Amino acid sequence: MKKLIRFVLRYVPRKYIQRVVHFCTPVMGLLYAGRGVECPVCGRRYRKFMPYGYVRPRENALCPHCLALERHRLLWLFLQNETDFFDAPARLLHVAPEYCFIKRFERLPRLDYVTADLESPLAKVKMDIQRIPFPDDAFDIVFCNHILEHVDDDRLAMREMFRVMRPDGWGIMLSPVNPARRTTYEDPAITDPAEREAHFGQKDHLRDYGLDYGKRLAEAGFEVDEIDYVRYLDPEAAKLYGLRSEIVYRVRKA
Structure with a gap:
């Protein structure tokens, strides 16, 4: 299973994977029947989650039903427990929307939900995050998760998201951060996959973010909270939901 997933992720374009993966994984999920873990996003239970990863697939990572990964399950719990996201009226810009969230967010009656991406067939608006085609102060909330490491000018993209966020707005902007690096490593001269x-770490990554990732967001104008949310959860709950430590970067526009 690990070898198959690794092959698909490495050699099949993401836009094609996004069109068919939600048909395939529930069938493979039959191999994981059980009660050992629970996905808080869709509520399904399995013996364990499926492996997932481009280079070294992680065990217990992908929900076969809704395709939520560890970070998605963590974010769902954070939104549910620490914000009024599911109840308050708001306009949301969701950059590169994750399959596990789209239909669930669309069903929220008080949410004006805008999905956008440059290539994803799941998004309604085709958009380069470095040139967001919306006016200033257009959104109450902006979500952008695991995208900035793929963008040529991530600082410009951060400034664009700050521009379209309304005063007193907020967002979640997760990126993979290497805790062994104090500062982000990037070199535009490296172009070979x-x-x-x-x-x-990945052929389509343009940088390896270090512990200064939050500082880069702050330089774009955001107030930044760096929250190791797993530490706030009961260890048994973290085990049940198949979570791993990942910093939640919650941003605000004063």
């Missing part, structure tokens, strides 16, 4: 994988 194999070299990018060797230097940045």
